[in-house]
Amino acid sequence: xxxxxxxxxxxxxSPHVTLILVPFRLSDFVLQAGHxxxxxxxxxxxxxxxxxxxxxxxxxxxxxxxxxxxxxxxxEQLYTLGTDRIAxxxxxxxxxxxxxxxxRSGTPDARLHWSPASQLEISDDVHRMVFDYALVRLKAKMGxxxxxxxxxxxxxxxxxxxxxxxxxxxxxxxxxxxxxxxxAAGTLVxxxxxxxxxxxxxxxxxxxxTQDDPAAYLTPSWAAASYATANxxxx
Amino acid sequence: xxxxxxxxxxxxxSPHVTLILVPFRLSDFVLQAGHxxxxxxxxxxxxxxxxxxxxxxxxxxxxxxxxxxxxxxxxEQLYTLGTDRIAxxxxxxxxxxxxxxxxRSGTPDARLHWSPASQLEISDDVHRMVFDYALVRLKAKMGxxxxxxxxxxxxxxxxxxxxxxxxxxxxxxxxxxxxxxxxAAGTLVxxxxxxxxxxxxxxxxxxxxTQDDPAAYLTPSWAAASYATANxxxx
DNA sequence: TCAAAAGTGTTCCTTCTACACCCATGT
DNA sequence: ACATGGGTGTAGAAGGAACACTTTTGA
Numbered sequence: 001x002x003x004x005x006x007x008x009x010x011x012x013x014s015p016h017v018t019l020i021l022v023p024f025r026l027s028d029f030v031l032q033a034g035h036x037x038x039x040x041x042x043x044x045x046x047x048x049x050x051x052x053x054x055x056x057x058x059x060x061x062x063x064x065x066x067x068x069x070x071x072x073x074x075x076e077q078l079y080t081l082g083t084d085r086i087a088x089x090x091x092x093x094x095x096x097x098x099x100x101x102x103x104r105s106g107t108p109d110a111r112l113h114w115s116p117a118s119q120l121e122i123s124d125d126v127h128r129m130v131f132d133y134a135l136v137r138l139k140a141k142m143g144x145x146x147x148x149x150x151x152x153x154x155x156x157x158x159x160x161x162x163x164x165x166x167x168x169x170x171x172x173x174x175x176x177x178x179x180x181x182x183x184a185a186g187t188l189v190x191x192x193x194x195x196x197x198x199x200x201x202x203x204x205x206x207x208x209x210t211q212d213d214p215a216a217y218l219t220p221s222w223a224a225a226s227y228a229t230a231n232x233x234x235x
Numbered sequence: 236x237x238x239x240x241x242x243x244x245x246x247x248x249s250p251h252v253t254l255i256l257v258p259f260r261l262s263d264f265v266l267q268a269g270h271x272x273x274x275x276x277x278x279x280x281x282x283x284x285x286x287x288x289x290x291x292x293x294x295x296x297x298x299x300x301x302x303x304x305x306x307x308x309x310x311e312q313l314y315t316l317g318t319d320r321i322a323x324x325x326x327x328x329x330x331x332x333x334x335x336x337x338x339r340s341g342t343p344d345a346r347l348h349w350s351p352a353s354q355l356e357i358s359d360d361v362h363r364m365v366f367d368y369a370l371v372r373l374k375a376k377m378g379x380x381x382x383x384x385x386x387x388x389x390x391x392x393x394x395x396x397x398x399x400x401x402x403x404x405x406x407x408x409x410x411x412x413x414x415x416x417x418x419a420a421g422t423l424v425x426x427x428x429x430x431x432x433x434x435x436x437x438x439x440x441x442x443x444x445t446q447d448d449p450a451a452y453l454t455p456s457w458a459a460a461s462y463a464t465a466n467x468x469x470x
Numbered sequence: 471t472c473a474a475a476a477g478t479g480t481t482c483c484t485t486c487t488a489c490a491c492c493c494a495t496g497t
Numbered sequence: 498a499c500a501t502g503g504g505t506g507t508a509g510a511a512g513g514a515a516c517a518c519t520t521t522t523g524a
Contacts, residue, residue, distance in 0.1 A: 016251040017317070017326050056317040056326065080315040080328050082252070082291040091252050091291065091326065093315050159503070176505070177487065199496030200501040394476070411478070412514065434523030435475040 018092045019056065020127065021046040021064040022134035023072065024117065025099040026151045029163040031117040031138075033131065034068060034099075042123035045131060046112070047092075060095040069108030072097040074150035078134060081126065094130040096138060098150040118170070142168050146187055149208045157195055157203035158182065253327045254291065255362065256281040256299045257369035258307065259352065260334040261386045264398040266352040268366065269303060277358035280366060281347070282327075295330040304343030307332040309385035313369060316361065329365045331373060333385040353405075377403050381422055384443045392430055392438035393417065 022045055023034035036044050046067050050059030057075060065071040078094040117135060122128040141147045148164055162178050182188055188206045196202035257280055258269035271279050281302050285294030292310060300306040313329040352370055357363040376382045383399055397413050417423055423441045431437035 050317060054317075056315060059317075077315060079312060080291060080326075082285060082289075082294075091315075091328070093326065157503085174488075175503095176489085179504080180506095181486090196495075198501065199499095201494035201503045203503055392476085409515075410476090411516085414477080415479095416513090431522075433474070435473080436477075436521035438476060 016090055017050060017056075018090070019048050019050065019060050019063060020092050020094040020130050021048070021060060021067075021097055022078075022095065022131055023064050023068055023097045023099060024134075024138060024151065025101050025114065026164060026167075027101055027114065029160060029167055031151075031168050032114040033117045033120050033135075034064075034112050034114050035120060035122070036111050037113045043121060044124055045122070045127045056093055060093075060097065064095070064097040065106075067109045067112045068097075068099055069105040070099075070103050072099050072150075073103075074098040074147070076137075078130070078137060081129075092126065092130075094134070096134045098147070100151065100153060102153045139169055146208065146210075152208075155191065155193060155205040155207055157205060158188075159203060161206070251325055252285060252291075253325065254283050254285065254295050254298060255327050255329040255365050256283070256295060256302075256332055257313075257330065257366055258299050258303055258332045258334060259369075259373060259386065260336050260349065261399060261402075262336055262349065264395055264402055266386075266403050267349040268352045268355050268370075269299075269347050269349050270355060270357070271346050272348045278356060279359055280357070280362045291328055295328075295332065299330070299332040300341075302344045302347045303332075303334055304340040305334075305338050307334050307385075308338075309333040309382070311372075313365070313372060316364075327361065327365075329369070331369045333382070335386065335388055337388045374404055381443065381445070387443075390426060390428060390440040390442055392440060394438060396441070 025032050025034070034046065036046065046064060048059065048063035050056055054062070057077070060075050060077070061071055064075070075095050075097045078096055080091055080093045082091045120131065122131055138147070142165060148161065148168070152161065152164060158179050161182065162173065162175065165178070166172050187209050189209050191205045191207055193205040194202040195205055260267050260269070269281065271281060281299060283294065283298035285291055289297070292312070295310050295312070296306055299310070310330050310332045313331055315326055315328045317326045355366065357366055373382070377400060383396065383403070387396065387399060393414055396417065397408065397410065400413070401407050418425075422444050424444050426440045426442060428440040429437040430440055
């Protein structure tokens with residue numbers, strides 16, 4: 001881990017390809033983003049470089065995993081930029097990485113900080129752009145995919161799921177409509193476990209039926225037809 | 236142009252960042268893809284390298300523009316890959332590029348060929364992957380954006396628009412529903428010109444009201460709310 | 471007058487939205 | 498008994514899908 005940390009910082013080296021990573025997790029169903037604080041450049045995102053024979057996706061998982069202490073539940077490439085600052089045929093490939101709060105920790109990097117996503121202020125222009133875009137994409141995907149799966153623990157209540165959506169989307173949703181939509185989608189399975197906590201009726205625990213839900217992807221019905229493995233991202 | 240052609244080929248140099256470009260156009264309302272034929276590697280896509288202080292998007296437009304003979308109507312970054320073949324911290328950034336058939340030509344590169352998109356067979360694995368993904372993305376975007384704008388001439392009939400959709404989507408759509416949907420979206424403007432050709436009733440010519448239609452983007456209504464500049468790509 | 475494409479409405483069904491009360495529990 | 502969050506149904510609106518005939522022109 002120590003050896004790769006030296007490869008992970010971008011303070012001194014000037015690599016050809018940099019990865020910029022935006023880790024998200026829920027803490028008490030509030031969305032948090034992982035970042036570095038108090039670097040010479042202020043608050044920055046996590047960066048790193050792929051190894052010589054490592055795919056970009058693998059590198060993204062490895063690097064963010066080292067910082068957080070365990071592998072992410074889910075990663076997705078966002079965008080590749082070649083900015084003014086990153087001239088000379090150097091590019092930055094950005095990734096979103098989702099974590100389950102509950103996951104057993106390895107040894108997280110002490111320099112990693114978590115802040116509520118809505119409050120994170122990033123000084124560097126490129127990093128801020130990447131972060132803003134990551135948040136927009138996460139929100140948008142909440143609407144038409146099961147991406148929330150990757151943020152939640154294996155068992156959860158519908159109220160917890162709803163709170164997650166509300167926090168990420170930034171507004172409230174109707175309880176009955178939300179429950180109907182979620183259960184009707186067929187991707188939730190009601191278990192026989194109950195969560196009893198507090199002086200009120202216990203809640204049924206649910207789990208997700210699948211890891212990701214191809215049917216929940218976009219494509220209006222009139223456009224759909226010959227479909228096979230249409231999606232990676234989609235967006 | 237000659238000077239940049241040498242920078243455009245990737246046969247001899249081994250750059251740090253390669254762009255892979257997938258040009259599309261309509262020919263008689265059939266979708267065609269641009270490519271190189273009979274290279275040492277068989278049929279391949281167009282590739283090139285960004286200049287030292289050039290953004291990736293600019294480079295994509297410049298390179299594909301040199302091959303086709305004029306600038307594309309529209310480009311969009313697809314995905315960045317670091318494959319086995321592209322090891323050693325080299326990456327390939329792929330772009331889709333849309334052209335209007337009618338556009339006045341500069342001097343297209345003689346090596347560029349156009350083939351019906353449904354029939355193009357690419358030997359190289361990476362190029363084939365990029366092409367397949369480009370086609371999937373183009374189809375998906377037809378469903379929920381105005382991306383067809385960038386393939387059509389400034390004035391067109393509703394039947395032509397429908398033929399375009401049918402060819403790209405690969406299946407037929409209902410004429411009345413299609414027309415209602417398109418006109419109801421408010422993005423089409425009926426002009427006073429008519430196209431009279433053939434022994435039948437003349438067709439009204441339409442144009443697009445805007446270049447791209449943010450309202451036509453995805454995001455289910457229950458998820459929407461605090462929206463600003465939510466889209467670049469999406470999916 | 472015929473062939474060929476342009477153009478046009480309605481019904482049904484599904485899906486979304488708005489909205490308010492009872493239930494099971496712990497203290 | 499009361500406070501707390503869990504859980505449920507319905508009516509109205511909007512949007513999508515299926516479906517067939519009339520219109521205008523050139524030959």
